[in-house]
Amino acid sequence: MSRNRNILLLGGSGFIGKQLAFTLANRGWQVTVPSRRPHRNRALLVHPRIRLLEGNIIDPANLQELCNGQQAVVNLVGILHERRKGDFRRYHVDFIKTVVDACNAAGIRRLLHVSALGADQASGSSLYLRSKGEGENLLHTFGQRELKVTSFQPSVVFGKEDNFVNQFAGILRWYFGYFPLACPNSKLQPVYVGDLVGRIVNAVDDPQSYSKRYPVCGPEVFTLRQILELIIEALQLPVRILPLGKGLSQLQALVLQNLPGKLFTMDNYRSLQTDNVCSDCELCETSLRQYIHGLSAMFGNKRNYDSFRRDYPRSGSPGDHS
Numbered sequence: 659m660s661r662n663r664n665i666l667l668l669g670g671s672g673f674i675g676k677q678l679a680f681t682l683a684n685r686g687w688q689v690t691v692p693s694r695r696p697h698r699n700r701a702l703l704v705h706p707r708i709r710l711l712e713g714n715i716i717d718p719a720n721l722q723e724l725c726n727g728q729q730a731v732v733n734l735v736g737i738l739h740e741r742r743k744g745d746f747r748r749y750h751v752d753f754i755k756t757v758v759d760a761c762n763a764a765g766i767r768r769l770l771h772v773s774a775l776g777a778d779q780a781s782g783s784s785l786y787l788r789s790k791g792e793g794e795n796l797l798h799t800f801g802q803r804e805l806k807v808t809s810f811q812p813s814v815v816f817g818k819e820d821n822f823v824n825q826f827a828g829i830l831r832w833y834f835g836y837f838p839l840a841c842p843n844s845k846l847q848p849v850y851v852g853d854l855v856g857r858i859v860n861a862v863d864d865p866q867s868y869s870k871r872y873p874v875c876g877p878e879v880f881t882l883r884q885i886l887e888l889i890i891e892a893l894q895l896p897v898r899i900l901p902l903g904k905g906l907s908q909l910q911a912l913v914l915q916n917l918p919g920k921l922f923t924m925d926n927y928r929s930l931q932t933d934n935v936c937s938d939c940e941l942c943e944t945s946l947r948q949y950i951h952g953l954s955a956m957f958g959n960k961r962n963y964d965s966f967r968r969d970y971p972r973s974g975s976p977g978d979h980s
């Protein structure tokens with residue numbers, strides 16, 4: 659049904675976008691993914707129905723060109739912290755106007771958008787959440803008649819290339835002793851990337867989803883501290899969590915936001931002041947707890963490697979097991 663239909667993924671080279679690109683391509687869509695750094699995303703090219711292009715989608719003329727000939731667009735562009743003041747507005751709000759204009763000019767009738775759980779223009783606890791909420795409101799105001807819009811509001815998303823479990827696991831592996839954790843009691847309801855992508859793909863051709871905004875959450879609610887403890891247990895690390903109170907959490911954010919990489923900012927701190935959970939949405943199935951149990955294999959735990967070497971026959975010949 660989707661054979662030879664074209665879909666443009668804005669932000670399709672990111673963590674969620676890549677998974678979405680493969681799933682759509684497997685369903686027969688011709689997928690176009692523009693990227694500022696296509697050389698970093700060559701893995702996408704293994705699929706014959708995915709086209710990876712170099713482009714600056716923020717430039718309206720460039721975006722317009724990309725939209726021509728497409729039947730649908732998915733917008734996944736988003737940032738967690740500003741490099742320059744005003745970036746949240748630029749990418750989460752102004753860019754939405756550019757996308758809607760480009761879709762209308764190209765005669766595109768379907769636009770799907772990935773927002774965030776807790777996004778709220780008026781009451782979001784951080785600039786990230788307010789700007790995401792404003793962008794979503796804009797989209798649902800402008801995209802009504804000709805352009806059918808749907809938004810997804812995921813809680814934190816986990817999966818093989820995420821910036822969440824991977825980031826914490828990556829840091830904790832090099833840690834020893836007490837790990838000072840900001841906002842340890844913030845609640846999250848992590849959702850597996852494959853489940854989120856499944857929801858997006860199913861919605862593309864579903865008229866029931868037009869004009870809807872869907873919160874997307876996994877089956878379990880955890881505090882941030884519980885998630886880190888699961889990682890520590892799975893990787894058998896010599897680390898214990900040192901939960902920070904409000905003042906020290908803010909201090910940590912103030913320090914880290916001024917270091918390269920901006921691992922944690924004051925705006926991230928503010929986002930974590932609201933519980934990131936769904937009260938009445940249809941839950942996705944994949945369990946973070948089970949996923950994390952498989953982490954030791956993913957991270958090549960040295961203990962596993964050592965026992966593998968110990969148990970495996972020393973001879974190089976596969977037939978030499980005697």
Ligand SMILES: NC(=O)c1ccc[n+]([C@@H]2O[C@H](COP(=O)([O-])OP(=O)(O)OC[C@H]3O[C@@H](n4cnc5c(N)ncnc54)[C@H](OP(=O)(O)O)[C@@H]3O)[C@@H](O)[C@H]2O)c1
Nearest residue numbers: 669670671672673674675693694734735736772774814815
């Ligand atoms: N991951 C989560 O846990 C999570 C949770 C809730 C909501 N979301 C939302 O889901 C969406 C996708 O998230 P993700 O984790 O997949 O993001 P990601 O891995 O950081 O990817 C972001 C994508 O946006 C593009 N992008 C970023 N800044 C850009 C800019 N200045 N100009 C042009 N393109 C830019 C990047 O393209 P290039 O190849 O050009 O760099 C990349 O493809 C975002 O809107 C995010 O807010 C994510």
